[in-house]
Amino acid sequence: MPRAFLVKKMNITNGKKNWSLLPDSVRGDIYIPLSLFPSYVNEVCEGSLAEHSCFTTPQKSNTFLQIPTQVLSAQLPSSTAQGQHDQRPECHMRTERLPYVRSKMKITTGNFLPSVAPVVSENASKLANTPSDASVFTCQVCQKTFSTARMLKRHVKCHSKTKRYSCEHCEKGFNDTFDLKRHVRTHTGVRPYKCTSCAKAFTQRCSLESHQKKIHAITQQYAYKERRGKVYVCEECGLTAQTQDSLWNHLQAEHPQSRSIDCNEGKKLAEKDNDS
DNA sequence: CATTGCCCCGATAGCTTG
DNA sequence: CAAGCTATCGGGGCAATG
Structure with missing residues (x-):
């Protein structure tokens, strides 16, 4: 008997919590209205393409997505949202349901707040000069950034259909x-x-x-x-x-x-x- | 020695239940 | 509505590998 908790539904309530006001050290999460998510990203995520295409090398230009700075700096698209959408066929409990869209996205670098988050790698290169001197690896599917290639590589798997x-x-x-x-x-x-x-x-x-x-x-x-x-x-x-x-x-x-x-x-x- | 994979973990969202 | 349940995912230690 499928547990209903697995049947997630979209519940994007903008303004439910103002995460942008919270320091990353405290929460590290921000909320992303689905309306801000570019539709073509969804197409990109189809199949295993995401797994192959969403790497960028650190500091390199990112032309895969052109999302306005003011949008991304405040609210980034949810990576897991797209991942979940793709993963539906993996679990029979979830099939034929509304795509579950997680409204949460974790900012993992901890080096910047959403209000000053770098959008693309031009800004990311500046971030690399922060005291931590962390490189920025950007997922081309969801624009999420990571301080290490290792973290990015693992993150990319969440865009993939395949579960090991x-x-x-x-x-x-x-x-x-x-x-x-x-x-x-x-x-x-x-x-x-x-x-x-x-x-x-x-x-x-x-x-x-x-x-x-x-x-x-x-x-x-x-x-x-x-x-x-x-x-x-x-x-x-x-x-x-x-x-x-x-x-x-x-x-x-x-x-x-x-x-x-x-x-x-x-x-x-x-x-x-x-x-x- | 750098990279990679495995494993374990905590934080938290979103759900059900009473 | 509070409490509880479960899934998701990033962080990080450590060993294996090239």
Whole structure:
């Protein structure tokens, strides 16, 4: 039964939040009215063309899109919006629905606010002279900029139809193994993140932290984007271990048939090879 | 040594449910 | 409307590779 949360609909409410007023260090996101998105970009995104064509070398001129400076400097087209549109056939749950358009776009460089964001590489070259001296790599599909080619290359995949990892339960595709693993928990019911104040448990850490903050007034003492302690999750029963060895022992004792054993076996062997 | 791929992560949007 | 759920995607560590 398709969950309705997967049936996303366009909900571009201009002015819902004035993201341009927020410093990137605080939010890093801006909202893009769909009306500002050039229609021909959609055509460009068809098929795998995006994956092949949306690179620019750093600082080089960008003639792929000619979007007015005043438009882009305030509101850039949503990359994920187009990506989602293309990705519809990947999931049967989403087919024959309105194309889901994410209104959010993350500004990843952190070096500039939307109001002063460089539009094309002429301005980007100026950005390269910022103290961080970060190069700017621009996606030619959505004009999103990245400080490294590596980030751009990965971003380009979101414009592509192809998903490398698919869920064996629902055939939904993901670009990231971790995203797939996290998704599978929705089928297996594994909820590794348990609230210490009540009996509730969650599939994602942020859900737990949100719950603790709202319900128990427990605020995590972490800085923005600070990493929490790593937990090793048994995807068979949801048990969490503090170390890989603990998880390994648990798997051997409780789930000897688990495929996780095989995966961990490989890692263990690799570690042994490295040690020797 | 630079690049690349894999893996894991947090932040958050947009949705459903009660 | 608050709480909870899930997907998306950028950031970054680390090991493998050329």
